[in-house]
Amino acid sequence: MEFTLTNFIFYGFALMTIASALVVVTVRNIVHAAFSLMVTLFGVAGLYVFLQADFLAATQVIVYVGGILVLILFGVMMTSGRLEMRIHIERGQLLLGGLISLMLLMLLLTVIANTPAWKNLTDDGTELPPTTERIGELILNGPFLLPFEVVSVLLLVALIGAALISRKEVRDE
Amino acid sequence: MDKYIRNIYRGVYTVLVGMRVTIRQFFEPNVTHQYPYEHDYEKKRNVREIPKGYRGQLYNRIEDCIGCKKCEMICPVDCITITGTKLPRGEQLWDSMNVVHLKDGTEVIGIIEGDDKKIKSEDSITLTNITSRLGSQEVIDRLEPSGAESRTATFSGDEVSRVVTRNPVVFYLDQFDIDMSLCMYCGLCTEVCPTECLVMKDSLEGIEYSKFDRSDLIFNFDKQEMYSKGGTEDVEAAD
Amino acid sequence: MSDFRAMLASPHFNVSESFFPNINLQDGLNWAEEFIQNVVLPRLPEAVASHFPVELGTVLVMFACAGIFVGVFPLLPLVLVLAERKVSARFQNRTGPMRVGPWGVLQTLADGVKLLFKEDYIPPQGDRFLFLLAPYVIFACSFAVFAAIPFSQSILVSDFNIGIFYIMAISSVIVMGVIMAGWSSNSKWSLLGSLRSAAQIVSYEIPLGLSILTIVMLVESLSMSEIVASQSNGIFSWLIFRTPFTFIAFFIFFISSIAEVNRTPFDLPEAESEIVAGFHTEYSGMRFALFFIAEYANMFAVSAIAVTLFLGGWEGVLPGYDILGGFPGFVIKSLGLVFLMMWLRWTLPRLRVDQLMNLCWKYFIPIAFFNILGTGIWGLIFPEDTLISTSISCAIIYIGLIAAYKVAGRTLAQRPAPQPS
Numbered sequence: 141m142e143f144t145l146t147n148f149i150f151y152g153f154a155l156m157t158i159a160s161a162l163v164v165v166t167v168r169n170i171v172h173a174a175f176s177l178m179v180t181l182f183g184v185a186g187l188y189v190f191l192q193a194d195f196l197a198a199t200q201v202i203v204y205v206g207g208i209l210v211l212i213l214f215g216v217m218m219t220s221g222r223l224e225m226r227i228h229i230e231r232g233q234l235l236l237g238g239l240i241s242l243m244l245l246m247l248l249l250t251v252i253a254n255t256p257a258w259k260n261l262t263d264d265g266t267e268l269p270p271t272t273e274r275i276g277e278l279i280l281n282g283p284f285l286l287p288f289e290v291v292s293v294l295l296l297v298a299l300i301g302a303a304l305i306s307r308k309e310v311r312d313e
Numbered sequence: 314m315d316k317y318i319r320n321i322y323r324g325v326y327t328v329l330v331g332m333r334v335t336i337r338q339f340f341e342p343n344v345t346h347q348y349p350y351e352h353d354y355e356k357k358r359n360v361r362e363i364p365k366g367y368r369g370q371l372y373n374r375i376e377d378c379i380g381c382k383k384c385e386m387i388c389p390v391d392c393i394t395i396t397g398t399k400l401p402r403g404e405q406l407w408d409s410m411n412v413v414h415l416k417d418g419t420e421v422i423g424i425i426e427g428d429d430k431k432i433k434s435e436d437s438i439t440l441t442n443i444t445s446r447l448g449s450q451e452v453i454d455r456l457e458p459s460g461a462e463s464r465t466a467t468f469s470g471d472e473v474s475r476v477v478t479r480n481p482v483v484f485y486l487d488q489f490d491i492d493m494s495l496c497m498y499c500g501l502c503t504e505v506c507p508t509e510c511l512v513m514k515d516s517l518e519g520i521e522y523s524k525f526d527r528s529d530l531i532f533n534f535d536k537q538e539m540y541s542k543g544g545t546e547d548v549e550a551a552d
Numbered sequence: 553m554s555d556f557r558a559m560l561a562s563p564h565f566n567v568s569e570s571f572f573p574n575i576n577l578q579d580g581l582n583w584a585e586e587f588i589q590n591v592v593l594p595r596l597p598e599a600v601a602s603h604f605p606v607e608l609g610t611v612l613v614m615f616a617c618a619g620i621f622v623g624v625f626p627l628l629p630l631v632l633v634l635a636e637r638k639v640s641a642r643f644q645n646r647t648g649p650m651r652v653g654p655w656g657v658l659q660t661l662a663d664g665v666k667l668l669f670k671e672d673y674i675p676p677q678g679d680r681f682l683f684l685l686a687p688y689v690i691f692a693c694s695f696a697v698f699a700a701i702p703f704s705q706s707i708l709v710s711d712f713n714i715g716i717f718y719i720m721a722i723s724s725v726i727v728m729g730v731i732m733a734g735w736s737s738n739s740k741w742s743l744l745g746s747l748r749s750a751a752q753i754v755s756y757e758i759p760l761g762l763s764i765l766t767i768v769m770l771v772e773s774l775s776m777s778e779i780v781a782s783q784s785n786g787i788f789s790w791l792i793f794r795t796p797f798t799f800i801a802f803f804i805f806f807i808s809s810i811a812e813v814n815r816t817p818f819d820l821p822e823a824e825s826e827i828v829a830g831f832h833t834e835y836s837g838m839r840f841a842l843f844f845i846a847e848y849a850n851m852f853a854v855s856a857i858a859v860t861l862f863l864g865g866w867e868g869v870l871p872g873y874d875i876l877g878g879f880p881g882f883v884i885k886s887l888g889l890v891f892l893m894m895w896l897r898w899t900l901p902r903l904r905v906d907q908l909m910n911l912c913w914k915y916f917i918p919i920a921f922f923n924i925l926g927t928g929i930w931g932l933i934f935p936e937d938t939l940i941s942t943s944i945s946c947a948i949i950y951i952g953l954i955a956a957y958k959v960a961g962r963t964l965a966q967r968p969a970p971q972p973s
Binding site: 324325336339 | 641643645646895899915956959
């Protein structure tokens with residue numbers, strides 16, 4: 141392996157992601173786990189940058205760290221007074237969980253093995269054009285228009301549902 | 314919908330009204346009084362002058378003080394300390410002296426020649442043994458012989474405004490100390506003072522006398538040098 | 553528009569260029585690599601030289617730049633804190649700090665020194681690790697925002713092609729630091745403050761993002777330098793005047809960013825009359841100073857972003873001339889918005905939580921969506937930014953303001969009785 145700055149930073153990000161992900165699943169303190177998840181998500185965002193997917197990286201941070209993780213932390217802090225917990229797992233569930241994990245691993249391995257032209261994008265020094273425009277083209281003017289619209293309608297329905305649940309009861313007069 | 318838009322209007326309008334009020338204040342002159350650095354009270358708004366009869370720092374005009382110790386006795390916190398010296402019978406600090414006040418403001422101290430010390434406007438006055446003078450160079454030049462130990466001068470009656478006799482001193486104050494760090498500003502001492510020489514200053518100096526050391530708040534009013542014969546000049550200069 | 557442009561752009565001279573020499577990061581990186589290639593490597597033994605990482609120079613230059621960055625930008629809050637105190641004093645007819653230095657200009661420095669020597673208290677019942685980490689998260693994030701702000705044509709740390717999106721992303725991480733600080737302090741004031749802050753920032757990020765979206769739709773780019781470049785034709789090409797909708801969007805953006813940086817009237821997270829100091833109640837000494845610096849840096853950052861997006865960035869009032877342009881113009885415009893923030897702070901009282909959420913969800917977000925729709929339609933009618941479109945836009949804004957003034961006067965005359973909302 142050649143020591144270059146890029147490699148160094150890449151392995152730094154990879155190590156950061158894996159280590160913090162391990163902390164997420166092993167640590168007892170549930171708030172520590174949540175904050176550790178933040179580091180994991182940052183690491184993944186960094187890896188996206190190495191794939192020259194800058195838009196995706198920023199979206200990763202803005203959606204997962206700024207939105208979903210804050211929601212998780214809200215949930216943790218407002219619901220449970222107990223922060224230290226020992227997770228007790230039944231044998232049958234252990235088996236099921238192991239099976240699912242194995243299937244996920246196999247899926248990922250299959251994807252990695254079947255990807256054609258698997259190469260380091262930064263090796264030849266060419267920079268890919270920014271992805272923002274192409275993502276926009278694909279979503280709003282291309283093959284992914286229908287899924288995009290379906291997802292947005294789903295989100296709209298969820299939004300209306302949330303508003304309906306949380307609104308004040310209107311008394312009939 | 315009408316209410317919604319009206320709400321927006323009201324929100325924006327009231328914020329703008331509020332902002333107009335505050336920006337007007339922004340350009341008003343400030344009212345802060347930078348106290349230790351600024352003394353011109355009159356130029357500032359909302360600042361009163363010090364009222365008459367304000368009980369400020371105690372001050373003793375030692376020339377008029379007779380050392381009766383009434384103030385020392387009445388002081389509830391014992392902040393006044395007075396010690397006096399009475400000379401033995403027959404001794405005195407100086408002979409009786411005359412102070413001639415001229416019309417141009419000059420004071421000359423000496424002894425008037427002749428037995429009769431009544432002054433009439435027609436008479437001319439001859440002073441001998443002049444020890445002190447305060448005034449214009451013109452008058453000083455008339456003193457003769459100039460520079461000598463005993464000097465003599467003659468003034469016509471038109472020049473003289475009044476003549477005061479300064480009696481010989483047989484009793485004087487060694488010490489007249491007021492510890493302002495103890496004083497409670499009750500003002501009792503000023504009320505009992507028979508000569509009205511002990512007063513409380515109702516001016517700015519009577520307020521601003523803070524010190525860094527407590528011992529600096531003990532004020533000495535005794536003027537030992539006043540009683541030494543040669544030092545009368547200092548007394549004149551100090552006044 | 554092009555003939556208009558040519559007419560005005562002929563005598564081109566740039567004051568800022570002569571004052572501020574080109575600071576180009578790439579030049580520095582190239583220079584460092586050349587230095588290592590030509591000077592360092594020939595002097596090393598063969599065995600070492602063949603494995604020597606040439607990019608080490610790049611790393612060193614990057615660190616040097618970061619050092620300058622971190623060294624210079626805290627000076628900005630130093631000035632802003634003093635400015636805040638002076639301006640607030642002026643609004644109350646006071647003089648503000650006067651004792652340290654001439655007119656008290658060194659007051660903040662004295663305060664900083666005082667904070668350095670204060671006790672560094674860590675709540676024994678709290679979470680020590682997160683408590684120590686939180687100030688650094690907030691500090692780092694609020695200064696990382698500056699990396700994408702173009703101060704002038706040459707003073708720009710990095711020209712991301714997703715610049716404004718990067719800024720949104722990084723500034724959304726500040727919430728994590730706030731929650732971290734609030735939770736790890738083990739104090740009810742801190743936790744309340746951090747929860748309020750999180751709710752507020754997450755809510756107000758939506759109108760903020762939607763207002764930015766109108767700009768992105770017009771410019772068709774996320775890059776900060778391209779956004780500035782599209783406003784290079786004088787004051788009427790500034791994006792705030794480009795369409796009537798961006799005019800509204802500017803105010804939504806600005807008010808939302810005041811809420812984002814937790815300033816009065818949106819200072820519920822730090823409401824001193826309710827929850828002591830909010831999420832940084834338990835912090836003292838230098839850690840408190842980090843929060844403080846980050847807060848004021850944020851304040852300047854959002855003003856600078858507003859200037860970049862809506863008020864022409866470092867472009868001047870007239871094309872070709874440097875009136876309010878270049879680096880000084882950029883700073884003046886940003887400080888003007890900072891002053892506006894202070895002005896609002898001393899005008900308006902603090903909002904209630906329900907009013908805060910009402911304003912965001914019932915007013916800002918619908919209007920912001922309306923803006924996006926309107927900007928889209930405007931883009932269909934006027935695909936190019938021409939003299940005609942700009943004049944129509946300015947006319948609409950002008951007529952709208954006049955009409956609003958007239959109508960507001962009449963509407964307010966028949967003021968309904970105040971009712972609890």
